[in-house]
Amino acid sequence: MPKCQWCKEVGEKEVMYCDEKPTGQFNKNGSPKMFRKYFHSTCHDLQLKDKEYKLVEADKLTDLYNYILSLHNIIALDGRMMEKIQDLRNGSVKINNKKVTKYKEGVPYEVMLQTYIHLASTIDGILHSMHFNEKWNEFSYIFGTVTRSVNDVMKMNKHQDKQIHKAQSVPSAEVEIQVLVKEKKTKDNLDISEFL
Numbered sequence: 001m002p003k004c005q006w007c008k009e010v011g012e013k014e015v016m017y018c019d020e021k022p023t024g025q026f027n028k029n030g031s032p033k034m035f036r037k038y039f040h041s042t043c044h045d046l047q048l049k050d051k052e053y054k055l056v057e058a059d060k061l062t063d064l065y066n067y068i069l070s071l072h073n074i075i076a077l078d079g080r081m082m083e084k085i086q087d088l089r090n091g092s093v094k095i096n097n098k099k100v101t102k103y104k105e106g107v108p109y110e111v112m113l114q115t116y117i118h119l120a121s122t123i124d125g126i127l128h129s130m131h132f133n134e135k136w137n138e139f140s141y142i143f144g145t146v147t148r149s150v151n152d153v154m155k156m157n158k159h160q161d162k163q164i165h166k167a168q169s170v171p172s173a174e175v176e177i178q179v180l181v182k183e184k185k186t187k188d189n190l191d192i193s194e195f196l
């Protein structure tokens with residue numbers, strides 16, 4: 001019985017999903033050798049969702065990455081820089097060289113990017129007035145500024161969501177009023193008919 005590639009438990013081959021890929025090698029009879037991965041069908045759904053999530057995450061990270069590149073006029077972010085970004089994403093911080101989870105949920109990449117954009121003029125001011133020995137120091141200083149403002153941007157987003165929610169609920173309230181008015185009229189009509 002094959003092992004499920006997602007949950008690592010064994011399952012019945014006949015009812016499992018099979019992901020087949022040619023290995024590029026051939027059997028003695030000339031048929032292509034296949035590389036097969038088995039999944040429980042529910043596990044396969046989870047795996048697909050996970051794949052999709054990772055693609056979306058990768059896209060968002062790319063946007064942030066490119067913004068930071070042009071901001072600091074560099075061609076790549078090094079390992080230390082990426083580690084800082086990942087730590088903020090995962091909600092972990094280094095204390096005495098040990099990684100600990102500080103926040104329940106990390107900061108999404110798009111919120112980091114939004115914060116960079118929100119602080120654009122502040123960051124511009126820093127870059128023009130301060131001198132940094134290395135790009136790492138410059139990145140680090142700016143990233144610290146961004147990290148401190150991330151909560152404000154998240155609060156702003158929540159407030160905006162509420163405003164949008166409020167705006168959307170207006171039409172439905174109007175519909176309710178109209179319905180009430182209509183019902184009242186019908187009642188009035190009935191009332192009059194009672195006198196007739």
Ligand SMILES: [Zn+2]
Pocket residue numbers: 004005006007008009039040043
């Ligand atoms: Zn499974």
